[in-house]
Amino acid sequence: MIRSITQQKPEAELDRLLEGLRRIFIIGCGTCTTLTQTGGAPEVAAMKKMLSQKGKMVTGDMVLAVACDNLTREALVEYGAHMSQADAFVIMTCAFGVQNIALHSEKLVVPALNTLFIGKETAPGEFNEVCTQCGDCILGETGGICPVTSCHKGLVNGPCGGTNNGKCEIDSEKDCAWTLIYNRLLDLDRLKSMKKLQKPRNHQAELSPGKRRLSL
């Protein structure tokens, strides 16, 4: 299952964002940020304690089941009374949740987390970025391993000179995507697709911001 991978913002940044705001309502999420332990019930409780110690008045808190879901709107109505007293919401969901809440409420929203990437859980507590949704998928030529996402430089014609014992020059914990692709294509006897000189990528395949209407 894919997840929105988040990380707590530095405390100083949150302090700055909340400067002059006294009454706070805290919102967590029961899905991705619960799994990553950045915005589940325990983290919301810890945030409540921390903000209280900083002299804020926490008017209430809740953990939405799925912050990015349409039901968030109903939940916001249900908690209306506690929320209306707040100067701002401190939101411990990913940025999708923050934007969904902002869409359905007139309050100032303050994200407590940074959203890093959409990732796949590869081991308990370990998440890998697998797709940057570039709109121009080349997995068919790379053995199902994405260099646009998994190569730090997004290279499509093979490795740079920074391959270090099969690892990436930026982090010895990260595999070199092109070493993985090479090994996979070698096993599949498909190295010829790596030998093809790929044209420059189309960076405008889906014009950002994306917007689609599907005929369902």
Next chain:
Amino acid sequence: MVSTFKKALNSGKFIVTSEVAPPKGTNLDKMAHHIELLKDRVDAINITDHQSSVMRFPSLGGALLVKEMGGEPILQMTCRDRNRMALQADLLFASQRGIKNVLCLTGDAVMFGDHKEAKGVFDLDSSQLVAAIGRLEKGEDLGGNTLEGTVKFCKGAIVTPEANPLEPQLIKFEKKIEAGAEFIQTQAVYDLDNFMEFMRYAKQFPIKILAGIILLTSAPMARFMNKNVAGVNVPQELVDEMASAPKGTALAKGIEIAGRMIKRLQKEKMCDGVHIMAIGREELVPDIMAAAGLD
């Protein structure tokens, strides 16, 4: 007019190139001094492009200075800082101003440099940049539009013969040749037996290969490169040889080793020439050449 560097490449003589780095700032005195020292001794001078992702005076400006001083520049261009529009525009400008050689590189990751929060562009990769030059030479840009006045370059790229694993690197090397690369300057090589293996493979291709020589300045520097620089392998014997140099003579030892390596490369006709990198000690390049018997 064909570049004098290209003429030298095709002459069959043992080629020597070296490089100088532009300064951080506008004071070009030191770079000009290095150019002055090298311009009549080597076949061409590379001008590095924000080397190690450190923002500096541009390689294009440095290459023009080499030209103005009567030398033969090789303009280094990385794909890290410019998208395809900016790269093509700079190529038009370089060609129009008489720069005739370009070395295409991917570029180091942004995080190694001094603007760690900058966006790494990598709109093109090094092989695509070589191909882009070929297309400009045919009078057409990457958008398929006709140029009014075209370009002509001697096109180069790099390869890392000590990369691990090596095979993916070689596939990329072959793509650079397919894209139109005419010469290669390699990442630093120290184990010449390994390099000979690489050259046995590389010689099947119609491309000139200049072996990268980085001056060893001390044993700790050699160990540092082994630990931190991808694709560089200083064999233990050379590290020991550097360490055995009496205090105050390590640099002389490094010059001796570089000279010895170049001599062997030339004597055994292993490759077409050398690219000497003296990173920060450019004034020592003539000494290295003397040690190699090249002066």
